[in-house]
Structure formats: C-alpha cells, structure tokens
Amino acid sequence: MNVSFGANALYRPNVKRIDLNTRKYKTYKAAFVEIDPKNDLKALATASDNWNDGFTFLENIVTIITNKCYRESDKIYALTSQTKDFENLDPDDLLGVVLVNCADDKYNTINFLQTNPYFEYIRGYSRFFKGIGKSIIRCIKREAKDKGLKTFSTRDAVTFYKKYGFESSPTEIYAMYWKNPKSNLNKCAK
Numbered sequence: 001m002n003v004s005f006g007a008n009a010l011y012r013p014n015v016k017r018i019d020l021n022t023r024k025y026k027t028y029k030a031a032f033v034e035i036d037p038k039n040d041l042k043a044l045a046t047a048s049d050n051w052n053d054g055f056t057f058l059e060n061i062v063t064i065i066t067n068k069c070y071r072e073s074d075k076i077y078a079l080t081s082q083t084k085d086f087e088n089l090d091p092d093d094l095l096g097v098v099l100v101n102c103a104d105d106k107y108n109t110i111n112f113l114q115t116n117p118y119f120e121y122i123r124g125y126s127r128f129f130k131g132i133g134k135s136i137i138r139c140i141k142r143e144a145k146d147k148g149l150k151t152f153s154t155r156d157a158v159t160f161y162k163k164y165g166f167e168s169s170p171t172e173i174y175a176m177y178w179k180n181p182k183s184n185l186n187k188c189a190k
Contacts, residue, residue: 008034009086011142013079013135015095018128025130030095031083032139035076037065044076047091057112061099073103074111077143079136081129095119095132100140107177108144110151113137137164141178149178 009031017028035044041062048058064070077100082093096115102108115132140149153161153174161176162168169175 008036010034010077011139012083013139015079015081015129015131015135017081028081028129029083030135031080031086032135033078033080033086035078035097037070037074037076040076041065043089043091044097047094047097050091051114051117056117057099057114058097060112061097064099071101071103073101075100075102075143077136077139079132079139095129096136098136098140100143102147104147106183107148107150108140110140110149113151133160134164141180144180146180146182148180148183151176 011032012029013032014027015030016025018024019026044058044065045062048056048062051058061076064074076097078097079095080089080093081095082089094116096113098113099111100108101111113133113136115136119127119129119132149166151161151166152172153166153176155174158168158174158176161178164178166176166178169177
C-alpha cells in the first residue's frame with residue numbers, strides 16, 4: 001500500500017540483503033531520507049501500525065508529531081529500501097527511522113532510533129536485511145557536519161553504540177557520546 005510521502009533523499013548507503021536463491025547476503029543500495037513531518041505523518045503512522053508488536057520508538061515519533069511537540073530543531077530521517085518515487089512510499093519498505101534534535105551547538109541528540117522489527121536479529125535465523133542500524137548511524141554522522149552526537153541509550157543498545165565509536169559518559173546513566181573528528185571538541189562531554 002503506497003501513501004503520499006514528501007521525503008527528500010540525502011544519501012544512498014549500503015545494507016546487506018539476502019538473496020533468496022543463494023541464501024547469501026549481497027550489497028543493496030538503500031536510501032536515507034529526511035522526513036517532512038507535516039506531509040509524512042500518514043506514512044509514518046501506517047508504518048507504526050505495521051511495526052506495532054507492542055511499544056515502538058516509531059510510535060513515539062508519530063505521537064510527537066500528532067501532539068504538535070515537534071520542534072523546528074528536530075529532524076526525522078528514515079532508511080528505506082525504496083530508491084525512487086519518494087512521493088509514493090510503501091511503508092513496508094521502511095527499514096528504520098530516527099529522530100534527531102539539532103538544537104545544541106556541540107552535539108546533535110539521537111532521541112529515538114529504531115529498525116523495522118521484522119528485520120531484527122533473531123538468534124539462529126537469517127534476517128532479510130542487515131546493517132540497517134549501522135547505515136543509519138553512518139548517515140547521521142554525515143549529517144552532523146562538525147558536531148558530535150549524543151544519545152541516552154537503552155541498556156541493550158550500549159554495545160551497539162560503542163561498536164560505532166560512541167563512548168559512555170562517566171556521570172550519566174546510559175548517556176553515550178560520539179566525538180566528531182571534524183569538530184574542535186577535545187573530549188567527550190561529561
């Protein structure tokens with residue numbers, strides 16, 4: 001089911017997609033897009049309904065937009081397997097979403113990052129796509145320009161963020177910081 005969508009494609013990152021004939025992963029070009037919250041609420045809500053097997057971060061993003069709590073400094077990005085015709089997005093093609101607040105001068109804050117639950121790792125089973133979270137993080141780092149990134153991770157995601165260069169704060173529980181090598185920050189914020 002396609003719904004109206006006004007996303008703007010920013011990058012074409014690689015993810016891995018399983019070839020159903022060979023059962024091996026092959027490189028696949030996805031699209032990293034910036035979501036327009038005014039025009040794309042229906043697409044996000046449809047995807048949230050599709051993903052809803054309980055609580056989801058995507059549901060939080062939809063609630064923020066619906067309740068008009070969305071700030072001008074907030075950016076919503078999505079990784080999609082759809083590579084063209086972004087005006088007619090199939091919500092089933094969404095691989096992951098993230099809400100980033102860009103108000104701080106030194107750090108962009110990752111408020112919610114979620115991959116499509118149908119592509120999450122389940123021990124012993126092959127996923128249809130992999131590398132979704134990695135591609136989202138890489139694209140967010142590119143979008144940060146000369147800023148660092150910070151997030152308040154869940155306990156289960158600390159290892160994920162450390163894998164991509166984030167460091168734990170010694171003073172804040174589950175606070176994770178990534179120092180951008182292009183910035184003039186001397187060390188991770190405390």
